[in-house]
């Protein structure tokens with residue numbers, strides 16, 4: 001696997017932080033990275049770590065713990081929810097009422113409330129996670145009644161195009177859904193975060209209204225394998 005040295009991680013983080021508009025947040029997408037690398041990113045100013053795998057997060061969290069916040073950005077399986085509820089400060093990828101109910105149940109047992117984002121399948125790709133844009137409102141209305149969950153916005157990956165510019169319409173549509181649901185003022189729903197944009201697309205995502213971006217490669221270097 002290609003790794004990136006300390007100086008580079010620091011420079012990368014600082015460069016992205018300098019580009020970030022006021023009020024926007026940078027999540028370091030840490031999949032496949034060693035705790036040592038993640039710690040370097042934290043030392044450089046990262047406040048939020050995004051993890052795709054509960055087990056990987058558990059290991060990193062043991063070493064890094066409260067020095068950062070932890071966002072779950074992968075596909076959450078029901079049998080991992082209990083552990084996820086212990087580790088994470090936000091779950092960005094809720095896309096069904098089943099998984100929302102399980103999170104709610106486990107949070108009730110743990111005595112906490114989990115902020116969640118609704119994942120949008122903005123490219124309408126079959127087999128991909130997320131709800132279609134037109135189904136977001138219905139899902140949010142359903143899970144807004146759960147006591148131990150708080151919907152706080154939307155997240156999308158968007159399709160991976162060769163030309164990042166091609167993803168713009170998907171990001172723009174997600175933004176429109178975000179704005180529309182915000183205007184509905186659904187009780188117990190606070191549309192605050194719009195999480196979209198990765199290494200190849202974050203400039204476009206920010207132009208389209210993202211206030212959370214999730215960056216991996218541009219911080220840590222190219223991943224050798226396993227996406």
Ligand SMILES: *Cc1c(COP(=O)(O)O)cnc(C)c1O
Pocket residue numbers: 029031052073074157197198199200214215216217218227
């Ligand atoms: C890996 C990943 C990212 C970051 O991707 P890069 O292209 O490495 O910046 C962002 N969001 C999610 C959900 C990811 O899995």
